[in-house]
Structure formats: structure tokens, C-alpha cells
Amino acid sequence: MARYVYDFAEGNKELKELLGGKGANLAEMTRMGLPVPPGFTITTEACRAYLRTGSVPAGLFAEVQEHLRLVEARMGKTLGDPQDPLLLSVRSGGKFSMPGMMETILDIGLTDSSVRGLAAQSGDERFAWDSYRRLIQMFGKTVFGVPGAEFESELAAARAHAGAATDAELPVAQLRDVVQAYKKVFQAHTGRDFPQAPHEQLFLAVTSVFQSWNAERAVLYRRQERIPHDLGTAVNVMAMVFGNRGPDSGTGVAFTRDPATGKRGAYGDYLQNAQGEDVVAGIRNTVGLDELAKLDPHSHRELLSVMERLEQRYRDLCDIEFTIERGKLWMLQTRVGKRTAAAAFVIAAQLIDEGTITLDEALQRVTGEQLAHLMFPSFDTSAAPAPLTTGVPASPGAAVGEIVFDSARAAAAGRPVILVRPETNPDDLPGMIAAQGILTSHGGKTSHAAVVARGMGKTCVCGAEELRIDLAAETVTVNGTVLRAGDVLSLDGTTGRVYPGAVPVHPSPVVRYFEGELSDGDDPLLAAVQRLMTHADQVRRLGVHANADTAADAARARRFGATGIGLCRTEHMFLGERRELVERLILAEDDTERDAALAALLPLQRDDFVALFEAMDGLPVTVRLIDPPLHEFLPALEDLTARVATAEALGEDPGRDAVLLAAVRRMHESNPMLGLRGVRLGLVVPGLFAMQVRAIAEAAALRVAAGGDPRPEIMVPLVGAVPELETVRAEAESVLRGIEGIPPIRIGTMIEVPRAALTAGDIAQSAEFFSFGTNDLTQMTWGFSRDDVEGAFFGRYLSLGIFTVSPFETIDRDGVGELVRIAVERGRATRPDLTIGVCGEHGGDPASVQFFHRAGLDYVSCSPFRVPVARLEAGRAAG
Ligand code: ADP
Ligand code: MG
Numbered sequence: 001m002a003r004y005v006y007d008f009a010e011g012n013k014e015l016k017e018l019l020g021g022k023g024a025n026l027a028e029m030t031r032m033g034l035p036v037p038p039g040f041t042i043t044t045e046a047c048r049a050y051l052r053t054g055s056v057p058a059g060l061f062a063e064v065q066e067h068l069r070l071v072e073a074r075m076g077k078t079l080g081d082p083q084d085p086l087l088l089s090v091r092s093g094g095k096f097s098m099p100g101m102m103e104t105i106l107d108i109g110l111t112d113s114s115v116r117g118l119a120a121q122s123g124d125e126r127f128a129w130d131s132y133r134r135l136i137q138m139f140g141k142t143v144f145g146v147p148g149a150e151f152e153s154e155l156a157a158a159r160a161h162a163g164a165a166t167d168a169e170l171p172v173a174q175l176r177d178v179v180q181a182y183k184k185v186f187q188a189h190t191g192r193d194f195p196q197a198p199h200e201q202l203f204l205a206v207t208s209v210f211q212s213w214n215a216e217r218a219v220l221y222r223r224q225e226r227i228p229h230d231l232g233t234a235v236n237v238m239a240m241v242f243g244n245r246g247p248d249s250g251t252g253v254a255f256t257r258d259p260a261t262g263k264r265g266a267y268g269d270y271l272q273n274a275q276g277e278d279v280v281a282g283i284r285n286t287v288g289l290d291e292l293a294k295l296d297p298h299s300h301r302e303l304l305s306v307m308e309r310l311e312q313r314y315r316d317l318c319d320i321e322f323t324i325e326r327g328k329l330w331m332l333q334t335r336v337g338k339r340t341a342a343a344a345f346v347i348a349a350q351l352i353d354e355g356t357i358t359l360d361e362a363l364q365r366v367t368g369e370q371l372a373h374l375m376f377p378s379f380d381t382s383a384a385p386a387p388l389t390t391g392v393p394a395s396p397g398a399a400v401g402e403i404v405f406d407s408a409r410a411a412a413a414g415r416p417v418i419l420v421r422p423e424t425n426p427d428d429l430p431g432m433i434a435a436q437g438i439l440t441s442h443g444g445k446t447s448h449a450a451v452v453a454r455g456m457g458k459t460c461v462c463g464a465e466e467l468r469i470d471l472a473a474e475t476v477t478v479n480g481t482v483l484r485a486g487d488v489l490s491l492d493g494t495t496g497r498v499y500p501g502a503v504p505v506h507p508s509p510v511v512r513y514f515e516g517e518l519s520d521g522d523d524p525l526l527a528a529v530q531r532l533m534t535h536a537d538q539v540r541r542l543g544v545h546a547n548a549d550t551a552a553d554a555a556r557a558r559r560f561g562a563t564g565i566g567l568c569r570t571e572h573m574f575l576g577e578r579r580e581l582v583e584r585l586i587l588a589e590d591d592t593e594r595d596a597a598l599a600a601l602l603p604l605q606r607d608d609f610v611a612l613f614e615a616m617d618g619l620p621v622t623v624r625l626i627d628p629p630l631h632e633f634l635p636a637l638e639d640l641t642a643r644v645a646t647a648e649a650l651g652e653d654p655g656r657d658a659v660l661l662a663a664v665r666r667m668h669e670s671n672p673m674l675g676l677r678g679v680r681l682g683l684v685v686p687g688l689f690a691m692q693v694r695a696i697a698e699a700a701a702l703r704v705a706a707g708g709d710p711r712p713e714i715m716v717p718l719v720g721a722v723p724e725l726e727t728v729r730a731e732a733e734s735v736l737r738g739i740e741g742i743p744p745i746r747i748g749t750m751i752e753v754p755r756a757a758l759t760a761g762d763i764a765q766s767a768e769f770f771s772f773g774t775n776d777l778t779q780m781t782w783g784f785s786r787d788d789v790e791g792a793f794f795g796r797y798l799s800l801g802i803f804t805v806s807p808f809e810t811i812d813r814d815g816v817g818e819l820v821r822i823a824v825e826r827g828r829a830t831r832p833d834l835t836i837g838v839c840g841e842h843g844g845d846p847a848s849v850q851f852f853h854r855a856g857l858d859y860v861s862c863s864p865f866r867v868p869v870a871r872l873e874a875g876r877a878a879g
């Protein structure tokens, strides 16, 4: 018979898929002998069965009852016992952490009768009634969808009535009234009384945790974090422990190192006399762990020793949730903690130094994504005005945008905005995703805003307590300055400073380090980056080239570690003042006119190549012959039409414009992407490719003569059939034969038309190398044009799950990727030493780099700024 429930003592940290991360780690801590309240986990499989069928799998609740009896035996209490009730928490937790996205219900088991038992047993009536009101509130909200605000306003009314500043100051009588009021709210919304059978509470709670897997915000979070939607959540049922039993109790969260900078040493927030999510919600202000050391030195010591053991066990930074009940420490959660990109590098290097992990493992602890993040610019503080205020630097970065007070409006803004809130909650997720940065007036580094922003790599400053946010008036006042929605703010997530207006941004230290402007000196981040990059370079098999068209770009690419140019587009060599020559080429009425235009273009292109080969001396430079349709170099149809019409209306001669207009009309294409471009141009416009080949070869000869080591390669775009390439090759070779003193120049092709991938075996007869143009290959495989579709239907496709990510961002492994695999296999079958690279945008995308490594490519080529990212990721792929 299928088994759906595991006692904590039966699991371990490797069982995340079955028990969820939280359950697997609770089990691991239990095995380690740490103080974890007893409990059990209902598997993700049970959740998947529920989501599939809409009902709880047969036998599940019987199994739950059995395991519950074990918990009862261990605690010496029984669920629902009117004298001394056992209380339970019911907690969600899938394979991947989704902080605050699903549901957790605390204090299950309290009823009108057991609340009195709890009061009598604990000798603390206040505590018992406070727990009961929390249950009704959480249960009502989660299981029955009662609006949270209705409970909140009852609570606020009670506070006002009692003259209490916080909930913790509410006297018992008041709390009893709150419970009565809550029950009325519950009744009014659900049409039934609050359930008085503890087992019913438990089963309803379990079912609603299953359902919370598909809550809107959970779905949105998974999409953002690329977590599959079909995993389901596990449900953890465990005995409650209480942080709200007076000043010798409390609850907290902690990290074994600083998750923002990676600095060694425990870091945490503690809230005295509080339960559950009070800390994370940022509702009351917390104290640091050093304060806990004064309040309760014994628990503090034990906590530090637990944290040390966890680090040893997990060999990484851990974050934990703990509760202290009357001086006794309880562990409620741990996991390998999220961290900023900078902290990831610093911690990986520390762990090598501490002898905990190897260099190879360290490489797996950082990602190309994180390195890309570290290469973002930050504020130029020398040009910044005095900050308005300083909050907690929760997630680094430099964000500039207009103030928005409301998540829905932030999500709809379509402009750079800063989301300003007293605190955030999971409902704010769409706004947080859309905003450049998030600013809150409450909460610490572990508040919802901070945790979620760090996870998304988004700039966040939280707990800026000087801010007076008036959501109704849409103003924020700080030290006498009043700001309104639409005013511009700059947020520095690294220092916590908040500036008025738009502060200029400057390049990241990591970029300056790659540029050679900074040394790694004693900066721990730069030293860590240096160390991991060096190792990545040692282990990677993939070469990393750059897409660069100019000598300046080539030089930067070299500084960033590129070992060649994988794509030099020659289009820019036809722009600017040279347009006129292109016009002459297009309008040429005979060979003489055309040859004259080409002859005028030749020296200009040659000079461009000389500079490029010099910048890339000794390394391959793959030059792509001209690709775009020629009419793209002519003025736009609308402009010409208007100019000709104006001239005619004025009775003037439109002259050259009339000729150009006729040419533009003649050359008009309905689908230019599928029109006269690439190799087709070379076959149709006599002398065009020959001129480019000559410019390349003559430039190489000049460099050789100057003592250089030019290594050009000629790449033919858009080939779909081997005769196209053979024709171009014959023409090119005859040009090359006529030029003295040139190095060997290989001729190859892009693979960017599906037919080329399928006939790669034939094409390799004539091609000495392949380079996948994955932008075109993606467009042509899917049959949609990148320029037209992103705004049109990609959003819908993403929400329907047809894509989890745009195929222009990360290679579509199943479709486009399959063509890549086919072309590699067939190309190499014909020519075993065929060099194969990729030069589309995907060459700098971490997930795609992993794919290209596995597909057996020789190199990836990407924009200069992505070169370090590709190097790192190529190293990770090889590890
Ligand atoms: P999330 O996944 O959103 O962090 P959790 O399941 O961790 O949700 O629950 C949120 C909070 O509820 C915890 O941080 C903890 O403070 C409190 N909590 C959960 N279980 C218990 C328990 N058995 N006893 C006391 N508090 C609990
Ligand atoms: Mg938690």
C-alpha cells in the first residue's frame, strides 16, 4: 500500500523531493539530535494525488491518525484534550523554498473547551486566549478565505479600546472579546461556526495547505523562479512550541553568516514574547542576537552551537527559524540559506579556506547569473545629494524610479518604479517583480521584503523607520520633506541610503577589476571572484569568444577573457557616411557603376578590419559577410514618400529622392526576415561578397607585413543548402588566390536555417567551421519573429506554461536544441575536426551555456560583458 506519512525520525535531508525541503531538513535536525518538536511529514506525492483527483488519497487520514498518536505519546498530551491539549502546526514546504508563498496554520487543536485547559495547564490565560484568536484568524483566512483585514480591524479596535500600543499588551478580557468577535467574523463569512472538532481542524488545514500550492502568488513565484508547477508541496504536522509565553520566550530567525556580505559570524533577528510570523512580517521591531545573549545567555549559547553543527552538516551557510519557550530552545526550520550574489562568492572562497569544500565544489556554489548581477552598475556617490534617510541594506544594487505606493500600480506602470510600502506581504509579489527597487519602513534583513528581494536579485532597502508613509494620501514624509507618487527616488541596496531624484550610476567594482582598473587587493569579493574565475578557466572545455564589431569592443572583450571574436558583424561598415556608397551600389545601372561603388567601400572596410585584427592579434576573428537586406540601408519608405510629395507640391524636382523611392518600392519585402538577405544577397549582388573577402584578406596581409598575427575566418550567413556555400566558397577562393602574403583563412558557415541543421552532413563538405546563429534558428524553428512577438503574445505563453522562459533568452532544448544536436552529429560525421561554436545571444546565457557544453560545442561567443559569465558557467558545466 502506498505510504504517505513519514515521522521526522524517519527522513533525512536528501529526501527533499518526497518530504519537501522543510520536512527533509526537520528530519535531518531530528536525526542530529537537535531540539525539534516531534512531528511528521505528509509527502508531496499525497499532494500531487490530491491536486490530480481533487480528493485526499484513500487511507491518508488514517495514516495521519497513526503518526499523530506517536506525537501525542511523546508529548504526553492529546489533541483536543479539554484538560491539557496538544496543539499542532500544519506547515507547507515543497522541494524548493518558496518563502511565505504557501500556507502555515499554527495552534491547531484549540476550541472553546480546550482553550480553558491550555489556560489552566499553562497558568497563563492571556497566552491561551491569544493563541486561540491567532488560530481563528489564520484558519479563517487560509482555509475559508475570510479577508484578513476584517480580523485586523477587530484587533485594532481592541487595541484602541484598551489603549494598548501592541497586541502583546492586550489584557485577557480584551482577548476573550476578540475571540468572540473573530468567531462572528468567521460565521458571517463562512455560514458555519468555527470548527470545534480538533481532528476536523487538522484535516481541513492539511487540505488547504495542499491547495495553497496553486495559490496565485505561489504560481507567480514559481514562474519567476523557474520552479516546475507539478511538484506539489509536502505538509509538516508538528507539536507547537510557544514563543508567546512571556518575556522568557520569543521567536527568531538567524543565519550562520551574513547573507548580504558573506561576513563570518551568526546574524539574526529576535522578537521577545512573540509567535510565528511576527518576525518575518516585520510588524514589530526586532533585536539582534547579541541582545538575545543578554536576555537569555543559556539559549543563546545553545543556539550558536546548533548553528555551528548545522554549518558542518550542510557545509554551507544555513538559515534557521527558532523559538524559545520559557528558556528552552526549539529548532523549527533550517535550510541552506539564500544569499546575495556577493555573499555567494565570498562564502564559497571562505569555505575553501576553512577546508570545508574543494575548489570544484566552490564553483558549483556560485552561478553565472550571480556574476552577471555583480556586474551591474551602482551609484556614483560623489554625485549624490545628501540621503533623505538610511534604512537596512537588504539586497544590493542601484535602483532609480518613480515612487509607487501600490503593488498593482507598480505592476502596471511599464516605467521604472520604486515600490514604497510600510512592509510587504506575499500579495505584493507582482509589484515587487515589476519594480526596480523596494523600500519599506518596517522590518529587518529577514523581513518578507528583504527575503524575497534577495531571492530575485532585486534592490531593496527595508526598515527605513524615519519614513512616514501615508498610503491613503500617497505621500511619504521624511525629516520634513514630502514626496508624492511619481517623484523620483534612488535606492542604494548596498548601503541602505535613500536619495531624492535620480543619482548617476557607475560601473561595478567587479567590472572595473575585469577591466584591469582595480586589483583584487584585500577586497574579499574581488579576491573570491578572481579565485573562482581562475579555476573555471582551468576546468572548462568550452572556449569563450566575443561578439564584437569594433576594435574598442574587441579590446574590452580581451580584457574580459575572450579568446577570439566569434561574430564580427560587418553591417556597421555600411552605415553612417558610407550609406551613400551603399545607395550607389543599389542604384547602379551597370557593372561599371556598381564596381565603382564597391571599390569605394573596399578601403573603408579594409581599415576597419586592420584595426580589429590588431586588437585581436593572435586570436581568431570570425567575420560574417553582410547579412541584412540591402534596403535596410536606404531611407524609410514613409520618409521618402513624404519628401517626394513635398517637393512635387512645391513644384520642385524631387531628384535623387524619386529614384530612391522607386528602388525602395521595388525592393519592398513582406517578410524581410525571410527575404533577400545573407548568402542570398551574395549570390544576387555581383561583387559584394568578393569585395568583403578582399577587404578581409588585404587587411590580414597588411597586418602580417606589420609583423602581426591576424587570424581571420570568413563566415557565410543564412546558408540552407550546400550549393549556396560552394558557390560563395569558389568565388572567395579565387579572390584569396590573387592576394599575396595572407595567412590561412578558413571559410565556414552559420547554421541558422533549420534546413542547414538537417543537411549539416552535406554542408560540412564545404564548411571548415559551423557557428550556430541561435537567434535566427529560434525564429525559424518556432516560426515567429523576435521583433514582433515579445510584446504580442509571450506574456500569455508564459502564463499558460507553453514557455517557462522566452526561447530567445534561454535555448529551447527540445526543439532548437535538437536541431543543434543533429547538426553537431552530422557535421562531425562528415568532418571530424569541424570547429563548432555558437554566436547568438544564447552564448551568454548561463542555462544555454550548460546546454552547449553538453552538446559538444567548441566555444560560445557572446557580448563582451557576458564573457566572464560564460567563462564561469562553462567551468561549472565542466565540473
Ligand atoms: P514559511 O515556509 O512561510 O516560513 P513556516 O512553516 O516556516 O512558513 O511557518 C512560519 C512560522 O510559523 C515559523 O517561522 C514559526 O515561527 C512558526 N511555527 C511553525 N511551526 C511552529 C511550531 N511547531 N511551533 C511554534 N511556531 C511554529
Ligand atoms: Mg519558515
Ligand code: MG
Binding pocket: 627, 717, 752, 773, 775, 776
Ligand atoms: Mg542570423
